[in-house]
Amino acid sequence: MSTLRDAAMNSKAWPFEEARRILKRVGGKTPAKGYVLFETGYGPSGLPHIGTFGEVARTTMIRRAFETICDIPTRLVCFSDDMDGMRKVPENVPMQEMMQENLQRPLTVVPDPFGTHASFGDHNNAMLRRFLDTFGFEYEFISASEFYKSGKFDEILLRAVERYDDVMKVMLASLREERSQTYSIFLPISPTTGRVLYVPIREVNAKDGTITFDDEDGTETTLPVTGGNVKLQWKPDFGARWAGLDVDFEMYGKDHAANTPIYDKICEILGGKRPEHFIYELFLDQNGEKISKSKGNGLTIDEWLTYASTESLSYFMYGKPKTAKRMHFDVIPKAVDEYHQQLRAYATQDEAKRVDNPVWHIHNGNPPESKMVVPFAMLLNLASVASATDKSVLWGFIQQYAPDASPEGNPDLDAAAEFAVRYFNDFVAPTRVFRLPNDQERGAIEDLLARLRVWDGGLDGDALQTMVFAVGKEHGFEPLRDWFKALYEVLLGASEGPRFGGFIALYGIEETVSLIEKGLAGDLAHRAEA
Structure with missing residues (x-):
């Protein structure tokens, strides 16, 4: 066994912990299907948000960790539930009236309001695939519409008809009395309107593999459950998909946690083995609200990549997946700098520490050298x-x-x-909000200015930092961070800022002298007011 594999088998990094669980699940052997299957799910009811990307990024990290600790082949499937009926019109798309007219139709039937694809579902699927391809993920894309219509799901659908009562028993136990009166695991697609119907089922015929219901115009209608005529409700669909694909691992957000026992039971009733799960905390916007595809709140992938690298986003996704994360623009600079700190650390680490380093998982064990000489x-x-x-x-x-x-x-x-x-x-x-210094701050900043005017220590950031630190101490700032906060607010217009000695070294001694003179004279504050 290699040194790397030894380190990986003992690593406390969460992708390796998950990988070891999956290895235990398959008994250390290649499953009968010939590979371990990782799955991620996506509901294309709205434009894909950053949380969707996070599932694929994190699952890929676990997949690569698994491939490091064993030689069992793997596959990653990204499954789009694009046969789902559009329940509400997303707020962030054009042609709202046209979209309203297509409510409850499968997403791959709803016209594309952007006019670039065959349907709204196809448009959102293409957006997702473009995002995933930007990051170089290796995955296989499956459309639910194609999956249902092609016959690939027929065996499980027919089994769901045969075991209808058993699956219904699981579902009814989780429903309110009122809902349970009309609930069925099957959603027929109306032959007359094309809408996904939430209607009572008159008969489920296991022998013929059909269901009978009243169509929207009141006509009693019988349809085969195969061939894309019928869709499973989303909770049964979850478990049925696990059984149909023989999924070994899937992660999903905390909002699914309460339903996990339901998914598991349905998977087992339909002849499958429940997969290993990983439940992550939700992504929040800057106000602490859950990110929603229909609202379009929170950061988009494109927005992050407008201001920072793909690697910084992957780094953000790696950290503490079981802790809720606020996704807003202010987190970007910190993610960028921490990513490069980890890159620099990686070069000095032994194998055991490297596999615990986030950049190992971002770059599949082969991170580049950081050339970021300035944070x-x-x-x-x-x-x-x-x-x-x-x-x-x-x-x-x-x-x-x-x-x-x-x-x-x-x-x-x-x-x-x-x-x-x-x-x-x-x-x-x-x-930015600049301000004038108070008396204590003015005295200290004038002292700093005098020292910089005669500074002969070159552009040594550490030496400059020591000098700035000494000025603050000598002028009685307690705590000392109040001194640095004053510098930031008077000179930079913000309450937080960089290591000030390093900033002076980068900006230059003469330039910093000029900046301080403007700050003391009130020019910066007056310019901001103007």
Whole structure:
């Protein structure tokens, strides 16, 4: 056994913990189907949000961890429930009136309001696949519409007819009395209107594999459950899909947790073995509300990638999956800098620590070298004081600080500089609030200014930080963070900021002297008011 496999088998990183559970499930042997199947599910009732991406990213991390601890083949299926009826019109799509007219029709029948695909379901599926392909995920895409209509699901559907009473017993135990009176696990698709119908079923015929119901016009109608004529309700569909595909692992959000026993029982009734589950906490918007496809609240994948790299988003997804995460623009800079901190740490770590490092899981054990010689947060502050509208402005300062750095030799830093300018102008600039210093702060800042005017220590960030620290101590700031907060608010227009000595080294001594003079004179505060 290799050193890597030894380290992986003992790693406390959550992807390896999950991988070991799956290995135990299959008894350390290749299943009869010839592979271990990982699945993620997606409901294309609205534009795919960042949580959908998170499921695929995290499942991929577990899949790669599994492949590290054993030689059993794997597959990853991304299943889209695009045969579901559109229950409500998403708020963030055009042609609202047309969409209203298509309520309850399968998503792959609803016309595409964007006019680019055959249906709304196809449009959302294509968006999801584009996002997943951007990150280089290896997956197989399955459309529920194709799955039902092609006959691939027929065996399970016919088994659901045969075992209808057993499946219904599981479902009825979970329903309110009023709902249970009309509930059926089968949803017929009306031959006359094309809508997915939530109607009582008059008869379930196991011998013929059919159901009988009253269509929307009152006509008694009999349909085979096969061939795309009938869809399973979403909870039975969950368990039936596990049985039909022989799924070994699926993760989903906490909002499904209460239904897990239902999914498991239905899977087993239909002849399957319940998969291993991983329940993650939900993604929230900046107000702490659950991200919703129909509302379109929270960050989109495109929005994140407008301001930061794909790797930073993967890093954000890796951390604490069982803790609720707020997805809003303010988390981006921290994710970028922490990702690069982990890259730098990886280069110095032994095998045991490397497999616990998030970047191992982001890059499947082969992370690149970080060329970010300047933190992203520092670039944002540099963009602020330089009023940068182009990354070339930042490069002028970067190359004074790190003469060997270049856009060609440091492509991650070059991309980050462009992201920083964009992020600063869109989010930081509109919210900056400069203020004048109070008497204690003014005395300390004037002292700092005097020391910088005679500074002969070069652009040594650590030495400069020590000097800034000493000024704060000598002027009686307690706690000392109040001193740094004052510097940020007077000079940068924010309550938080970078390691100030490093910022001086990057921005330059003369430039910082000029900035402090403007701050003391009130020019920055007056400019902000204007």
